[in-house]
Amino acid sequence: MKRVYPNKDFCIGCHICELACLTAHSKSKDLILAYTVERNEEGLSSCKHVHEGGPTCVALSCRHCDEPSCVAACISGALQKDPESGRTIYDREKCVGCWSCLMACPFGAIARHPLENKIVKCDLCHDRPGGPACVAACPNMALKQEERS
Amino acid sequence: MLFQPINRNYHDFSIVRDKDLCINCKVCVRQCSYEAHYWDETRKKVMHDNSKCVGCHRCEALCPTAALLIQKKRSDFKDNALWRPEFIKYIYKQADTGGVLLTGMGSPVNIPIYWDKLLLDASQVTNPSIDPLREPMELKTFLGSKPSKLEFSKTKDGSPKLKTKLAPQIELNYPLMFSAMSFGSINFNLHIAMARAATELGICYNTGEGGLHKSLYKYGKNTIVQVASGRFGVHRDFLNAGAGIEIKVGQGAKPGIGGHLPGEKINEMVSETRMVPLGSDAISPAPHHDIYSIEDLHQLIFALKEASEYRVPVSVKIAAVHNVAAIASGIVRAGADIVAIDGVRGGTGAAPGMIRDNVGIPIELALAAVDQRLRDEGIRNRASVVAAGGMRCSADVVKAIALGADACYIATSALLAVGCTLCAKCYTGKCPWGIATNDARLAKRQNPDVAAKKMVNLVHAWGHEIEEMLGGMGLNSIESLRGNRDKLRAVGLMDTEMDILGVKHAGR
Numbered sequence A: 001m002k003r004v005y006p007n008k009d010f011c012i013g014c015h016i017c018e019l020a021c022l023t024a025h026s027k028s029k030d031l032i033l034a035y036t037v038e039r040n041e042e043g044l045s046s047c048k049h050v051h052e053g054g055p056t057c058v059a060l061s062c063r064h065c066d067e068p069s070c071v072a073a074c075i076s077g078a079l080q081k082d083p084e085s086g087r088t089i090y091d092r093e094k095c096v097g098c099w100s101c102l103m104a105c106p107f108g109a110i111a112r113h114p115l116e117n118k119i120v121k122c123d124l125c126h127d128r129p130g131g132p133a134c135v136a137a138c139p140n141m142a143l144k145q146e147e148r149s
Numbered sequence B: 001m002l003f004q005p006i007n008r009n010y011h012d013f014s015i016v017r018d019k020d021l022c023i024n025c026k027v028c029v030r031q032c033s034y035e036a037h038y039w040d041e042t043r044k045k046v047m048h049d050n051s052k053c054v055g056c057h058r059c060e061a062l063c064p065t066a067a068l069l070i071q072k073k074r075s076d077f078k079d080n081a082l083w084r085p086e087f088i089k090y091i092y093k094q095a096d097t098g099g100v101l102l103t104g105m106g107s108p109v110n111i112p113i114y115w116d117k118l119l120l121d122a123s124q125v126t127n128p129s130i131d132p133l134r135e136p137m138e139l140k141t142f143l144g145s146k147p148s149k150l151e152f153s154k155t156k157d158g159s160p161k162l163k164t165k166l167a168p169q170i171e172l173n174y175p176l177m178f179s180a181m182s183f184g185s186i187n188f189n190l191h192i193a194m195a196r197a198a199t200e201l202g203i204c205y206n207t208g209e210g211g212l213h214k215s216l217y218k219y220g221k222n223t224i225v226q227v228a229s230g231r232f233g234v235h236r237d238f239l240n241a242g243a244g245i246e247i248k249v250g251q252g253a254k255p256g257i258g259g260h261l262p263g264e265k266i267n268e269m270v271s272e273t274r275m276v277p278l279g280s281d282a283i284s285p286a287p288h289h290d291i292y293s294i295e296d297l298h299q300l301i302f303a304l305k306e307a308s309e310y311r312v313p314v315s316v317k318i319a320a321v322h323n324v325a326a327i328a329s330g331i332v333r334a335g336a337d338i339v340a341i342d343g344v345r346g347g348t349g350a351a352p353g354m355i356r357d358n359v360g361i362p363i364e365l366a367l368a369a370v371d372q373r374l375r376d377e378g379i380r381n382r383a384s385v386v387a388a389g390g391m392r393c394s395a396d397v398v399k400a401i402a403l404g405a406d407a408c409y410i411a412t413s414a415l416l417a418v419g420c421t422l423c424a425k426c427y428t429g430k431c432p433w434g435i436a437t438n439d440a441r442l443a444k445r446q447n448p449d450v451a452a453k454k455m456v457n458l459v460h461a462w463g464h465e466i467e468e469m470l471g472g473m474g475l476n477s478i479e480s481l482r483g484n485r486d487k488l489r490a491v492g493l494m495d496t497e498m499d500i501l502g503v504k505h506a507g508r
């Protein structure tokens, strides 16, 4: 399946991917409203997080693993592997906020929702016509969506 | 001006932040390597210090809400035709520091730009123009010494065979090359991008005086290796790595001046490639201490030809100065296969501002003078002429070729293609666009995949335009334009200028 791969050699740590993610998952689809209103009032947050160590930066999000530890750990069936698309999908309704997945994910790619007992996780922008928002927004081609064996 | 030098507030730029648009996301804070933007923890918002801004526009370009405007500071000194603001500020600065004023990039001063005063011809009625989309159009260019005559012998079956031994040539798909920018003055990401772009385009890039990193030897067919006064990174393998060797005598931005790559820019990779100790300053002397005459130059040219077994042409690059035509003649007679001339508007990573803005002559005049002199002396065929120094667009290139250039070197335009905004602060090593810097945090802003693509696009675009212009003139090959000054007319030039350029006034 096509995954989003970060390139740590050319990630410049601008965090623009986070802003793109935030906007893509907002109600308004407007960066200014998403960042200043929805983020504060509804706890809207980015599924992607840029990590920095020395001069190196890398933007991490759910890897949509072939054998996801989070799915195995999820007690409510909220996390599932979609056999068709290969994505690790999240059903917000079923999630009970037990954080088992958070502890299970080897990449630390799942975050707690800031206000509710829910998680925040990359959905690969599956319903966004242009593909993943972070990939489209990255100014340095440090994110690529591609098939890799 | 609390706790600041008294002239600190006479800065050049103002940062204007649109309050309705700014979301305090700190993208600008992270992008500005001069720390002009900062996060104010007490006020809980992004603030800025105008006096630190160098006007590179990086923050403006990356601000996700387009909230930023980088403007010239609107404060004016009292009008004065003599004491223009830059001179006033220079004096304040020097009164503070007691030092030479350093700068980067090409000269911004108002030296006449003859490209703007030259117009091209086109076919009407009496000769048909050519549509480059329908008919073949040849931009292929060969650089190197051409024979004075060709001799043929007959093979057994009676067909002719070339008897004359041809001198080595550099083959280019476009009459363009990426000019010398040393590894160190610009970083490795851009060197690899230039190497890849040149390879894809079938042109050459020039290593500049910093040697060639071993991982780039594989692009040798599209590389011109440079030997300058510091001899950095020069050894046998280096001399044999490229498609040509260039002796750099001078540079348009700083004729008569050596180079100085500060120790901070000498990281491990640069040190290895230049063969200088880590962190030590790399100083290129002003002259080559083994070239004090044309005879000395002759020796070096042939030493390099020997070292490379006469397989590649040797170029000599000089800055355009007053006696450029006579000097070029000497260079050709000394055995150079290519003469590269860098005009007063050529760029640099660092130069004293006074030199950059006051020494040298415009490339248009230098080029015309050199081409004419070599023709008059009957030695024009013995070397190709490459023009450098401020070619802004394809029309400048076409005009340069009509004035007699075989090809043009482009460097500033290649850097503009990858984001440079000509802020001219290259010498600080903090280039926010990741170009003139070896700081790992900044250098990675140039992803070679992106940079190479942009350079390739630029040359493709210029190539198409050159074909259009040629076609319009009824020419189907760049060869027919070389030195064809009849395709140029001047507007608003004096007789002396037209005489030097060898062009008629428009209407004649």
Ligand code: SF4
Residues within 6 Å of the ligand: A006, A010, A011, A012, A013, A014, A015, A016, A017, A018, A050, A057, A058, A059, A137, A138, A139, A140, A141, A142, A143
């Ligand atoms: S947008 Fe691209 S360069 Fe910027 S932080 Fe994200 S991955 Fe890195």
Ligand code: SF4
Residues within 6 Å of the ligand: B017, B021, B022, B023, B024, B025, B026, B027, B028, B029, B046, B062, B063, B064, B065, B066, B067, B068
């Ligand atoms: S990048 Fe733009 S929106 Fe973000 S803090 Fe700076 S000015 Fe504001």
Ligand code: SF4
Residues within 6 Å of the ligand: B015, B031, B032, B033, B034, B035, B036, B037, B052, B053, B054, B055, B056, B057, B058, B059, B060, B070, B432
């Ligand atoms: S120096 Fe460049 S990045 Fe910094 S504030 Fe000025 S224009 Fe923006």
Ligand code: SF4
Residues within 6 Å of the ligand: B056, B104, B105, B415, B419, B420, B421, B422, B423, B424, B425, B426, B427, B430, B431, B432, B433, B434, B435, B436
């Ligand atoms: S290379 Fe960088 S520092 Fe130099 S002019 Fe361009 S943007 Fe400015």
